[in-house]
Amino acid sequence: MSSNPRDESLEALVGQKYRHGFVTDIEADTVPPGLNEDVIRLISHKKGEPQFMLDWRLKAYRHWLTMREPHWAHLRIAPIDYQAISYYSAPKAPENAPKSLDEVDPKLLETYDKLGIPLHERAKLAGVAVDAVFDSVSVATTFKERLAKAGVIFCSFSEAVQKHPALVEKYLGTVVPYTDNYFATLNSAVFTDGSFVFVPKGVRCPMELSTYFRINAAKTGQFERTLIIAEEGAYVSYLEGCTAPMRDENQLHAAVVELIALENAQIKYSTVQNWYPGDENGKGGIYNFVTKRGECRGANSRISWTQVETGSAITWKYPSCILSGDNSVGEFYSVAVANNYQQADTGTKMIHIGRNTRSTIVSKGISAGHGQNSYRGLVKVLPSAINARNYTQCDSLLMGDKCGAHTFPYMEVRTPTASVEHEATTSKIGDDQLFYCLSRGISAEDAVNMIVNGFCKVVFKELPMEFAVEAQNLLAVSLEGSVG
Amino acid sequence: MSMLKIDNLHVRAGDKQVLTGLSLEVAAGEVHAIMGPNGSGKSTLVQVLAGREGYEVTAGSVSYDGRNLLALPPEERAREGVFLAFQYPVEIPGVNNVYLLKAGLNAMRKHRGLPELDAYEFLILVREKMKLMHMDESFLNRGVNEGFSGGEKKRNEILQMAVLEPKLALLDETDSGLDIDALRVVASGVNSLRRADRAIVMVTHYQRLLDYIEPDRVHVLSGGRILKSGDKSLALELEKRGYDWVRQEAAVA
Numbered sequence: 083m084s085s086n087p088r089d090e091s092l093e094a095l096v097g098q099k100y101r102h103g104f105v106t107d108i109e110a111d112t113v114p115p116g117l118n119e120d121v122i123r124l125i126s127h128k129k130g131e132p133q134f135m136l137d138w139r140l141k142a143y144r145h146w147l148t149m150r151e152p153h154w155a156h157l158r159i160a161p162i163d164y165q166a167i168s169y170y171s172a173p174k175a176p177e178n179a180p181k182s183l184d185e186v187d188p189k190l191l192e193t194y195d196k197l198g199i200p201l202h203e204r205a206k207l208a209g210v211a212v213d214a215v216f217d218s219v220s221v222a223t224t225f226k227e228r229l230a231k232a233g234v235i236f237c238s239f240s241e242a243v244q245k246h247p248a249l250v251e252k253y254l255g256t257v258v259p260y261t262d263n264y265f266a267t268l269n270s271a272v273f274t275d276g277s278f279v280f281v282p283k284g285v286r287c288p289m290e291l292s293t294y295f296r297i298n299a300a301k302t303g304q305f306e307r308t309l310i311i312a313e314e315g316a317y318v319s320y321l322e323g324c325t326a327p328m329r330d331e332n333q334l335h336a337a338v339v340e341l342i343a344l345e346n347a348q349i350k351y352s353t354v355q356n357w358y359p360g361d362e363n364g365k366g367g368i369y370n371f372v373t374k375r376g377e378c379r380g381a382n383s384r385i386s387w388t389q390v391e392t393g394s395a396i397t398w399k400y401p402s403c404i405l406s407g408d409n410s411v412g413e414f415y416s417v418a419v420a421n422n423y424q425q426a427d428t429g430t431k432m433i434h435i436g437r438n439t440r441s442t443i444v445s446k447g448i449s450a451g452h453g454q455n456s457y458r459g460l461v462k463v464l465p466s467a468i469n470a471r472n473y474t475q476c477d478s479l480l481m482g483d484k485c486g487a488h489t490f491p492y493m494e495v496r497t498p499t500a501s502v503e504h505e506a507t508t509s510k511i512g513d514d515q516l517f518y519c520l521s522r523g524i525s526a527e528d529a530v531n532m533i534v535n536g537f538c539k540v541v542f543k544e545l546p547m548e549f550a551v552e553a554q555n556l557l558a559v560s561l562e563g564s565v566g
Numbered sequence: 567m568s569m570l571k572i573d574n575l576h577v578r579a580g581d582k583q584v585l586t587g588l589s590l591e592v593a594a595g596e597v598h599a600i601m602g603p604n605g606s607g608k609s610t611l612v613q614v615l616a617g618r619e620g621y622e623v624t625a626g627s628v629s630y631d632g633r634n635l636l637a638l639p640p641e642e643r644a645r646e647g648v649f650l651a652f653q654y655p656v657e658i659p660g661v662n663n664v665y666l667l668k669a670g671l672n673a674m675r676k677h678r679g680l681p682e683l684d685a686y687e688f689l690i691l692v693r694e695k696m697k698l699m700h701m702d703e704s705f706l707n708r709g710v711n712e713g714f715s716g717g718e719k720k721r722n723e724i725l726q727m728a729v730l731e732p733k734l735a736l737l738d739e740t741d742s743g744l745d746i747d748a749l750r751v752v753a754s755g756v757n758s759l760r761r762a763d764r765a766i767v768m769v770t771h772y773q774r775l776l777d778y779i780e781p782d783r784v785h786v787l788s789g790g791r792i793l794k795s796g797d798k799s800l801a802l803e804l805e806k807r808g809y810d811w812v813r814q815e816a817a818v819a
Binding site: 514515523539 | 616617619620639641643644645649650652655656658659660661665666667669670671673674677709710726
């Protein structure tokens with residue numbers, strides 16, 4: 083069965099080149115590689131940060147020196163030389179950041195065009211405010227005025243540190259402390275930029291907030307920091323999408339995202355991640371080691387994570403919810419793809435603390451080529467979480483016989499009133515399903531797309547409309563014809 | 567001239583020789599029934615004709631409209647008008663029933679140089695065909711065979727046939743698992759699809775189906791070959807006497 087002519091044509095399709103592989107030729111203001119306290123002081127100084135920020139970074143750095151790189155994930159990671167990384171890189175633009183799109187370096191705009199993100203159009207047509215992060219510094223922010231009218235703050239993290247230091251100081255590190263884990267701690271010491279969102283009490287954010295991240299300068303690890311706060315009764319939906327240019331060297335990406343939902347607030351966080359996965363032999367690609375965590379701090383609050391992870395050589399990521407508030411709800415919807423030599427170890431943690439807290443986990447893992455996909459999830463119900471409920475469903479889809487799917491569910495339930503359900507399935511894209519589609523005249527490529535999209539449908543449904551379409555296209559490109 | 571001409575077909579599945587010199591000719595406008603005991607190779611025959619992987623044709627030939635059918639990949643066969651109604655239609659969770667059907671129809675239309683139907687045009691077409699099969703609107707939005715009862719799955723197969731309008735329809739035990747009412751619906755659907763330019767080959771265990779869909783020819787398949795052919799009276803005789811006498815007759819000959 084393996085030596086039929088279809089397999090060969092499918093292999094050719096799987097071998098499609100990464101479409102976003104190009105490097106923008108922009109002079110970067112880059113700090114030489116290496117990490118020490120001076121570098122951290124320099125970063126902080128370049129960004130004109132208040133003392134509390136520098137102190138926090140230094141505390142984090144000193145703590146990081148006492149930590150060891152974690153190796154518990156089901157991943158094979160080549161050693162990372164943290165001294166070979168340059169920890170700061172900013173596009174050289176006029177001294178002050180541009181005030182409108184017209185002031186943005188045309189080359190940058192061209193880059194966005196290649197990525198299919200026409201900023202002008204997108205901003206106008208879709209009504210999406212875009213806070214574009216190019217390397218480490220935000221260069222363009224739109225729709226600020228409309229948001230400001232609603233009282234919503236949406237800006238780069240650096241700007242927030244400048245203009246809203248009290249808010250930053252109050253909330254930063256309260257969900258992911260600087261001591262949290264190796265990569266989060268490193269991020270706390272050296273993060274250069276990211277996004278900041280603050281939605282005040284009773285405000286429903288009038289538009290979807292969207293950030294496009296892009297790693298560019300060579301050898302530059304990227305350390306984003308995102309902080310989103312929804313005050314009592316507030317609502318915000320935040321979209322994050324990423325692509326990266328093709329490179330040979332592995333690039334480390336260690337972001338931290340913190341979400342805080344106060345009483346009756348709701349935060350919806352959606353990610354489409356399409357960083358360079360490495361070539362078909364497993365050379366190159368992004369290391370994506372991310373700490374994402376939200377806290378439902380107030381009663382009746384809700385945090386939803388939806389992610390579509392198709393890129394990166396290695397993904398190590400567990401968007402989690404701490405359900406402190408009574409009746410709060412945490413949700414995690416995930417599609418993770420591992421093709422060629424990609425490795426993904428991803429899942430979530432749901433920590434039930436408040437009464438009547440509920441969580442839902444739906445994870446869809448797709449493995450193709452030599453890809454290794456692991457779901458790792460923790461459901462923890464503390465004694466205080468009377469009547470807590472969890473539902474977990476994790477499904478794996480295998481394409482071909484050289485890939486792997488693994489499931490590591492952990493449960494820790496400390497109250498007898500809790501109810502925890504776990505369902506898991508592993509299936510191969512069936513020859514039966516494929517033949518059924520073929521016998522209806524549908525090509526193998528279209529059939530695989532159809533079957534995979536059907537498999538992921540419940541997750542895509544959670545994405546905002548324009549993202550759902552993008553996600554389906556991405557999946558099609560990532561997996562076209564990977565049935566062997 | 568025959569639309570389908572199978573000559574001395576030998577097929578192996580793994581180590582097992584399933585078809586051992588099967589010959590059969592089917593002309594446009596005809597309905598043929600292939601009957602036979604379990605394991606005689608009935609399903610293998612239609613699967614091989616539709617292009618399923620996992621079978622090795624070791625000898626013989628199949629010509630369809632004068633072309634070598636076995637040289638075409640399954641999707642090409644479908645686009646050229648070969649349709650298989652599955653014995654066990656597979657579930658494809660999350661894929662909309664209508665979406666699959668529309669994709670299939672448009673792939674065929676494209677192949678024939680016809681413009682593709684848009685969602686609206688397609689909906690009009692499929693609604694009309696659904697009436698034929700007594701199917702309600704909810705069918706439109708369900709996943710492909712997802713949670714369908716046995717009867718619903720079989721009706722769905724014939725609905726697909728009605729929409730795709732094949733030249734050669736292969737029905738693999740379309741009657742199995744149907745109660746009498748569902749059988750009537752399916753049979754009347756098939757009957758309404760009989761046409762002078764369409765051939766239908768039905769594989770079945772039971773004479774019962776042939777009460778509703780009257781065949782022009784009946785063949786007995788046993789041990790990988792057709793042992794006896796006749797008109798519909800042969801089916802009645804089989805119903806009465808079983809298959810053994812056919813085997814004995816063939817052994818004597």
